[in-house]
Every structure is written in C-alpha cells, then in structure tokens.
Amino acid sequence: MGRRKRQDSSDGDEFRLKRTFQTMLSTVDQLMRELTFACGTLLELKLVNLGNLLAKGVRVELKEHIVSVLVINLGNYPGQASAYATLVGLINVADFEFASECVFFMVQKMGESVHTRDWNKCRGVVHCLVDLYNCRVISSSYILNLLAAFMKDCEALKDPDDLVGITPQVRRDFLAYCVLSAMPLIGRELELEAAFDKLMVSLQIYIKKRSALHSTMLSVWRDFNQRDYLEVMWQQVDGMRQNHWAEPEHQLIPRPYKSFDETLRHGKVHHLRNYCLSAHEEGCRYPAPRVCFRIFSCDSVGEIPNLPPPVSIERHLLEAQILDMLISFHNERKICADSLWMYAASKPQLPVYYCIVEVILGEMLRLPNAKWTTITYGSLLVELCKRQPDKIPQVVVQALDIIYNRLNSMSVACFDRLVNWVSHHISNFGFNCQWSKWAHSLPSPIDPSATNLQPKVVFLRELLKKCCRLSYHQRIKEVVPDILVNFLPPPGLPHFKFVDETLPGAILSKDLLEAMRCPRASPKIISEIIKSSTGIGPLLKINVFTQNCLHLGSKSFSHTFAILAKYQSVFKDLVKGDWDGQIAVLNGVFDVWVASDHYKFVVAEKLVKVFIIEPISIVTWIFGPSMRKELTKMYIWELLHSAVRHLKRVQHDVEVVDVDNPNACDPVVKSVLYTVVERLVKILCSAPFADEGTEEHYWFQWVLGRLEETLFIYADDFKVIKNKLMKISENSSDNRPEVSKTIAAFVACVL
Structure with a gap:
C-alpha cells in the first residue's frame, strides 16, 4: 500500500513538472511575441519581464525552443531586430553559454535563409547581429567582416557592361541593401575604423557603377521618372555620414538596449569565426528592384x-x-x-x-x-x-x-489595381467620393461616350462599373452628380434577339425554349432537337442554344450557373475540340449580355472553369477583329488573366514537377502566353499612326500598356521564352518602335 502511494506521488511530481514546463513554454512564447509593434506596453518593460523569467534557470528543452522562436520571429518581424538583440544581450549577462548558442544558431540560420530564399529572415538576422555589437555581445571585427562578406559580390563589379562571371544585379542589390540599411545602427560607433570606411567607399562605388535602367520601366508615372530605391537610400545614409552620424530625432532608430546599458556592460564578448557568404545559385529568385514612390510633396x-x-x-x-x-x-x-x-x-x-x-x-x-x-x-x-x-x-x-x-x-499596368482599390474603399463609406470635383476637372465639353478614351474618362467609367458591381445600378445613380450620370453603364438587362421570328435560327430557338421549359427536359432531348434541326449551320446552332440557356437563366447568376450545369454535357458534345464552336458560344454570351460587362466576364469565366471553353479560345476570341474596341475595357483583361490562371492551376495539378527547376513554365501555359503576346503585338503593329489626343492614339496607348502589364504579370513564365520575345521585338521594330522598346526594356530590366 505504501509503495503504491510512493509511486502515485512520483507520477504526480512528474505530471506537475511537465505542466510547469508547458506553462513556462507558453509564457515565454507569449512574451517573445509581444516584442513586436502590436502591443501597447513599453518595450523595455517587456524585456525586463522576459529577462527575469529566463534568469531563473532554463531547461535544455526550453533553451532550444527559445533559440528556434528567436530566429523565426526575426524572419516574421524584421523591424524588431533591436528588441531581440537586447534580449540576447540580457541572456548573455546571465548565461554566457546560452547566449553563445543563440548567436551561433542565428549565424547558421542566416546562411540557410539565403538557400531558402527567405530574404526577410536574412535581413532581420543581419540587423540583429549588428545590434548585438551595440549590446556588447559580439566584437566589432566580426560585424565588419560580416558586412564585408556581403559586399564581396558588389566589389567584384568592375564594369556594369561586363556580365560574364558575375552574380546577377538583383543579388548584389539585396546584399548592398542589407549592408546599407545597417549603417545607421553602427555608424557613430565605428566611423573611425578603417574597415568601416572601406565599406562606405565600396558602397559608393557600387551604387555609382550599377545599372538603374529599370527605374524608367518601374515608374508609376510616365512623365515622372521615379528614382531607384537603392540610389536614394545611399544618398540618405551618406547625408547621415556627412552629419557625423548624428542620431535622428524622435527615436527613429529603435535602441531599446540603451535602457539596459549598465546591465549589458557586464556581459562577455563572443569571438566568432569570419563569415563566408554562400555563392549565387542558378535559378535563385532575389527581391525585385524597386523605385521610390512619392505623392506628397510641396508641388502636389x-x-x-x-x-x-x-x-x-x-x-x-x-x-x-x-x-x-x-x-x-x-x-x-x-x-x-x-x-x-x-x-x-x-x-x-x-x-x-x-x-x-x-x-x-x-x-x-x-x-x-x-x-x-x-x-x-x-x-x-x-x-x-x-x-x-x-x-x-x-x-x-x-x-x-x-x-x-x-x-x-499613369502606367496602364497600375490602372486596374487603382480602380479596384477606389471602388472597394468608397463602398465602405456609402460611395461618397469627390465625384463633382473630378467631373469638373474633365476637359470641356464632357464627352461620356465609349469612344472617348482619355484616361480620366476611362477611369470614371470603369470605376462606376465596379461600383455597380459592389452595389446596384439605381443606388449608384442616386449617389453620383447629374454631370456623371451618363458615365454610368446601362442597366444590366439581357437582350434576346430570337424574339424576332424572321431571324435565322429563330425556329430552332422556339423549339428549344418549349423543350427546356418543360419539367421533363433533359440534355438528351435537347441534343436530339439540335441535331434534327435543318437549314442552319452548326455554328449558328451552338449560338442559338447558348442564347437560349442564358435567356432562361438571366434572372440571376445562380440561375445562369444552374442551367449551364444542367446542359454542360450538351455544350461539351457541341464544342469539344472545336475552337470555332467555342467562339460561337462566346459570341452567344456577348449577344445576350451586350449591355453588361460584368455578366459577360462572369459567364465566360464560368464556361472556362467547367471546361466548356478552352483558355486558348478565350485568347482567340479576345484578339479577334470584332473585339478591337473592347480591348480598352477592364473586363476583357480580367477574363484573359482569369483564363490563364485557370490553365496554370489545371496544368499544375497534372504535370510532373521538375525537381531541378520547380518554377519551370508548363509547355501548354508557355504556348498560350506566347500566343497572347504575339496577338497583342500583331494588333498593335497593324494599328494606324495617329496624332496625339485622337481616339486612335489613346487606343494604341491603352493596348500598349496592357502588353506591358501582361509581361509584368507573367514575368516568371516569360523567362523561359525570353529569346522568342526578343524575336517578336525585332520583327515589330520596323512597324512600331514603341512595341519593340517595351518588350526589349522588359527583357533587359525585369528578366
């Protein structure tokens, strides 16, 4: 009996110890998570609480957990690197060995982050290590060696035109950014060091020699060349250096370790081996180049x-x-x-x-x-x-x-994002907007017609369409001023032309309507009616059947989707493998919903997703002669990109992934994208030359912008057909140099 009690007591002690450990684990997790921007308590107080908890003695399992969470948080919250550096500094005072584990693990994970392409973690760890020098945890020689290792690739650039045997500029830019962004943290302490001065000289030479041609293509506005982000950052840091690294006001550089200066003085410095950065790996994706975005200035x-x-x-x-x-x-x-x-x-x-x-x-x-x-x-x-x-x-x-x-x-590549954002934003505030102010800024007399392709007019027209999608036509009509009422799209009512019994196909339409309205209607019966019909061609039969389905389902999207699902097998029997038949279906959608871009987009997208229409048919239809005027409307490009995304999803599900190149473009997707660019270039090159300000001039600028947008969206896919793009560019240079320049600039700056 006594032995059983002692055994029960032992089990209870083990359970209590386990529960205590789990409680401490969750407490540490919570306190470390709170070292972010999201909590209102003073950062110094959070560090004190966490330091006191860890000073009581830490189990091995908890140490391993803390080190792991530390690096994860540096990747998730790179802006709080100084807080985590202060934490390691406090640990260093209480437990030198534990701090050593933290530092070594951080250095190891920094190298791994380059292989795993986790650039936020890499930058966060670099900044944390730099601040660990400020916390008296690691030596200045190690920090200078670390930053010099990052600058090694940049120093290898002798001539910006010499591209043989050097790493890509995007890698060098990222490494230079990591070093440059760390300079304000240690500039005052290390400005007298020769190695630090050498780093600044290397940065200056690299910034001067690197190419910044991408800044023109990446600018949001064509008449305002936004400056390259790295060039501006160098100018900002260099200004701080010329001011003898004076500390900016308002605590813009977070230095929580200053509150623990007296405590951190007692910590021992860790001496680490010199760091060697891993070399560039072929196919590695680095952060894309950036330009500075400024809208608030004295001029504006x-x-x-x-x-x-x-x-x-x-x-x-x-x-x-x-x-x-x-x-x-x-x-x-x-x-x-x-x-x-x-x-x-x-x-x-x-x-x-x-x-x-x-x-x-x-x-x-x-x-x-x-x-x-x-x-x-x-x-x-x-x-x-x-x-x-x-x-x-x-x-x-x-x-x-x-x-x-x-x-x-403004670049057309940004246009859809702007319209989508503005419509969403004002929908949250009763669609109240600067409608009257915007209307009165339009050129007089105000022309709301679809042929007016001036950017402000197109913006207002597309914005009102989006607002109608998010609300309803009458509601938006009540909100906008009278001066903009004509910019509203017409009410989205279906048009069923076969009410005119004199039209070809009207007899088949009547027979189909009677059969489809019958409760006993089935796909088999409908197929027999279509096949038995005489006197009209197969494409007209498909068009008639499509219009009948959409007419019967015109009450709502739910009704439309239901009838498409019911007769999905009929559609597939009629158009399977027949591109002309699929175009006939799309023309039927266009005929019924001629007054509603929204319905045209949603129904056509649905037909693609249920595999009635192939994405390549969407491409053929969009760039057909009858759709030329539609190319300046947003819904067309929404449909095109939706069809390509659907194709990529389908191909991803069925393809065998190449282990050596998992991002490789699928041949089917590659073929469709190549066709899109080819058709776009052909349409642009066949456009007549026109004076600036004319309808034809604006049409050309809109479609040229859509070409650039398409190249941007599928940049990763276009990498594998770069040579084909250059060939298209060369072929178009004689007819339309603007097209050739757009493709050539994309290949040079983005790929």
Missing part, C-alpha cells in the same frame, strides 16, 4: 509641416519601419492597423499618417507586381480610416486627388 499638396525631406535619413527610417509593420502583420488587418496607429501616436511631432498612406499606396501600385492582393491594402486603409476618422480619411482623399490628377501619365 503644398508644405506638410515637419515632413522629412525625401532624401533625408529620417524619411527612410519612417518608411522602412512602416513597411516592416506591413510585412509582419499584412495578414491581420486589425493588428496591422493598431500597430501603425500606435507607431504614429508615439511620434506626434511628425506627420506619420502621410507616410503610412504613401507607403501603403506605393506598395499597392508597385511595379512590376504588388507583393499582396489589392484587397489586402484596401482593407487596411479602411481599418485605419475607422480607427482615426479625424486624420486618415483626409490624407487618403488628398492622395486620391493627386493620383487622379496624374492619371494622364
């Missing part, structure tokens, strides 16, 4: 009090910290909005809200592609407007007015 909105100049280090630090918050919390709009709001509140002397809106819009309109979906940025701005109704909405309105006034020179 007048002077904004205390807004740091564009080339000041303060402007860079503000934007970098805002961008880090977006990277960390973009999937959680409420947490992200709270973090941005608290960051702005911590710096009341600075117009942080202007920088927040500018950074968000800059990332949303970024070329060649935005990092996340448009709804991600839009929902975040809506959340910010709700949290700060007296500040953010006014800034957003100013930004929107500036962008609207620059529409004439």
Whole structure:
C-alpha cells in the first residue's frame, strides 16, 4: 500500500513538472511575441519581464525552443531586430553559454535563409547581429567582416557592361541593401575604423557603377521618372555620414538596449569565426528592384509641416519601419492597423499618417507586381480610416486627388489595381467620393461616350462599373452628380434577339425554349432537337442554344450557373475540340449580355472553369477583329488573366514537377502566353499612326500598356521564352518602335 502511494506521488511530481514546463513554454512564447509593434506596453518593460523569467534557470528543452522562436520571429518581424538583440544581450549577462548558442544558431540560420530564399529572415538576422555589437555581445571585427562578406559580390563589379562571371544585379542589390540599411545602427560607433570606411567607399562605388535602367520601366508615372530605391537610400545614409552620424530625432532608430546599458556592460564578448557568404545559385529568385514612390510633396499638396525631406535619413527610417509593420502583420488587418496607429501616436511631432498612406499606396501600385492582393491594402486603409476618422480619411482623399490628377501619365499596368482599390474603399463609406470635383476637372465639353478614351474618362467609367458591381445600378445613380450620370453603364438587362421570328435560327430557338421549359427536359432531348434541326449551320446552332440557356437563366447568376450545369454535357458534345464552336458560344454570351460587362466576364469565366471553353479560345476570341474596341475595357483583361490562371492551376495539378527547376513554365501555359503576346503585338503593329489626343492614339496607348502589364504579370513564365520575345521585338521594330522598346526594356530590366 505504501509503495503504491510512493509511486502515485512520483507520477504526480512528474505530471506537475511537465505542466510547469508547458506553462513556462507558453509564457515565454507569449512574451517573445509581444516584442513586436502590436502591443501597447513599453518595450523595455517587456524585456525586463522576459529577462527575469529566463534568469531563473532554463531547461535544455526550453533553451532550444527559445533559440528556434528567436530566429523565426526575426524572419516574421524584421523591424524588431533591436528588441531581440537586447534580449540576447540580457541572456548573455546571465548565461554566457546560452547566449553563445543563440548567436551561433542565428549565424547558421542566416546562411540557410539565403538557400531558402527567405530574404526577410536574412535581413532581420543581419540587423540583429549588428545590434548585438551595440549590446556588447559580439566584437566589432566580426560585424565588419560580416558586412564585408556581403559586399564581396558588389566589389567584384568592375564594369556594369561586363556580365560574364558575375552574380546577377538583383543579388548584389539585396546584399548592398542589407549592408546599407545597417549603417545607421553602427555608424557613430565605428566611423573611425578603417574597415568601416572601406565599406562606405565600396558602397559608393557600387551604387555609382550599377545599372538603374529599370527605374524608367518601374515608374508609376510616365512623365515622372521615379528614382531607384537603392540610389536614394545611399544618398540618405551618406547625408547621415556627412552629419557625423548624428542620431535622428524622435527615436527613429529603435535602441531599446540603451535602457539596459549598465546591465549589458557586464556581459562577455563572443569571438566568432569570419563569415563566408554562400555563392549565387542558378535559378535563385532575389527581391525585385524597386523605385521610390512619392505623392506628397510641396508641388502636389503644398508644405506638410515637419515632413522629412525625401532624401533625408529620417524619411527612410519612417518608411522602412512602416513597411516592416506591413510585412509582419499584412495578414491581420486589425493588428496591422493598431500597430501603425500606435507607431504614429508615439511620434506626434511628425506627420506619420502621410507616410503610412504613401507607403501603403506605393506598395499597392508597385511595379512590376504588388507583393499582396489589392484587397489586402484596401482593407487596411479602411481599418485605419475607422480607427482615426479625424486624420486618415483626409490624407487618403488628398492622395486620391493627386493620383487622379496624374492619371494622364499613369502606367496602364497600375490602372486596374487603382480602380479596384477606389471602388472597394468608397463602398465602405456609402460611395461618397469627390465625384463633382473630378467631373469638373474633365476637359470641356464632357464627352461620356465609349469612344472617348482619355484616361480620366476611362477611369470614371470603369470605376462606376465596379461600383455597380459592389452595389446596384439605381443606388449608384442616386449617389453620383447629374454631370456623371451618363458615365454610368446601362442597366444590366439581357437582350434576346430570337424574339424576332424572321431571324435565322429563330425556329430552332422556339423549339428549344418549349423543350427546356418543360419539367421533363433533359440534355438528351435537347441534343436530339439540335441535331434534327435543318437549314442552319452548326455554328449558328451552338449560338442559338447558348442564347437560349442564358435567356432562361438571366434572372440571376445562380440561375445562369444552374442551367449551364444542367446542359454542360450538351455544350461539351457541341464544342469539344472545336475552337470555332467555342467562339460561337462566346459570341452567344456577348449577344445576350451586350449591355453588361460584368455578366459577360462572369459567364465566360464560368464556361472556362467547367471546361466548356478552352483558355486558348478565350485568347482567340479576345484578339479577334470584332473585339478591337473592347480591348480598352477592364473586363476583357480580367477574363484573359482569369483564363490563364485557370490553365496554370489545371496544368499544375497534372504535370510532373521538375525537381531541378520547380518554377519551370508548363509547355501548354508557355504556348498560350506566347500566343497572347504575339496577338497583342500583331494588333498593335497593324494599328494606324495617329496624332496625339485622337481616339486612335489613346487606343494604341491603352493596348500598349496592357502588353506591358501582361509581361509584368507573367514575368516568371516569360523567362523561359525570353529569346522568342526578343524575336517578336525585332520583327515589330520596323512597324512600331514603341512595341519593340517595351518588350526589349522588359527583357533587359525585369528578366
């Protein structure tokens, strides 16, 4: 009996120890997560709480967990590298061996992050290691060696035209960015070191020699060449150097370790081996080049009090910290909005809200592609407007007015994103907008016709279409001023032409309607009626059947999808493998929903997804002669990109992935994309030359912009057919040099 009690007691002790360990594990996780922007408690207090918990003695299992979480958080929250460096510094004072494990593990994971293409983690670890020098954990010689290792590839560039045997510029740019962004953290402490001065000279030479031709193509506005991000950053850091690395005001460089200076003095310095960065791997994808996005300037909105100049280090630090918050919390709009709001509140002397809106819009309109979906940025701005109704909405309105006034020179590749964002944003606020102000800025007399292709007119027309999608026609008609009523699309009512019994195919249509309305109607009966019909061709039969289906299902999308599902087998029997038959189906959709771009897009997309229409047929139809005027409308390009995405998904499910090149383009997808570019170039080259300001001139500019947008969207896929693109470019140079220049610039700057 006694032995059983002792055994029960032993089991209970083991259970209590396990429960205590689990409790401590979850507590440490929580405290380490709180070392981010999302919590309102003072950062120093969080570090004290975490330091006190770890100072009581840590089990081996917990140490391993802490080290792992540390590196994960540096990847997820690179903007908080200084906080995690301070934590390691406090650990170093209490437990030298444990701190050594942390440092070695970070260095190891930094090398692995290059292989795994986790660039945020790589940058976060670099910044953390640099701040570990400020926390007296590692030596200055190691930090200088580490940064020199990152600059080694950049120093190998002797001539920007010599591309043999050197790494890609995107790799060198990323490595230079890691070093350049770390300079403000250690500039004052190490400016007298010869190795540090050599780093600055190497950076200056590299920035001067590297190519920045991409800045023209990646500019959002054609008449304003946005400056290369790395060039501007060098100018900002160099300005700080010329000012003897004076600390920016308003604590723009987070240094939480200063609060623990007396404690950190007692820590021992770790001496590490010199770092050697792994070489470039063929096929490795690096962060894309960037340009600076500026909309708030003295020219656009007048002077904004205390807004740091564009080339000041303060402007860079503000934007970098805002961008880090977006990277960390973009999937959680409420947490992200709270973090941005608290960051702005911590710096009341600075117009942080202007920088927040500018950074968000800059990332949303970024070329060649935005990092996340448009709804991600839009929902975040809506959340910010709700949290700060007296500040953010006014800034957003100013930004929107500036962008609207620059529409004439805006890249077409950004146009759809802008329309989608604005429509989503105003739909959250009763569709209230600067409608009257925008209308009165249009050239007089105002021409709302579809042939008017001026950018502002097209923007308003497409924006109102999107608003009708998000609401309903009568609601939008009540909101917009009378001056813009003619810009509204017509009510989305179906048009069924076979009510005219004199038309060819009207008899078949009547027979089909009677049969399809019968409760006992089946695909087999309908197929027999179509086959037995005489006097009309097979393409007209397909067109008649399509129009009948859409006419009967015109009450709603649900009705349309239901009837398409019911007679899916009939459609497939009629058009399987027959491209002309599939075009006849699409023409039937166009005939019924001629007044509704929305229905045309949704129904055609559905036909692709249920495998009635092949994506290549969509391409053939879109670039057919009858669709020339439709090429300036958004829905056509939405449909094209939807069809390509569907094809890529299908091919991905059935293809055998190449282990050596998992991103390789599927031959079917490659063929479709090549056809898209080929057809686009052919249409552009056949367009007549026209004077600036004419309808034909605007048409050419819109379609040329769509070519550039298509190249941007599928840049990874076009890499494998780069030579074919250059051949298309050479063939078009005689007819239309603008087309050739667009393709050549894309190949040179993006690929």
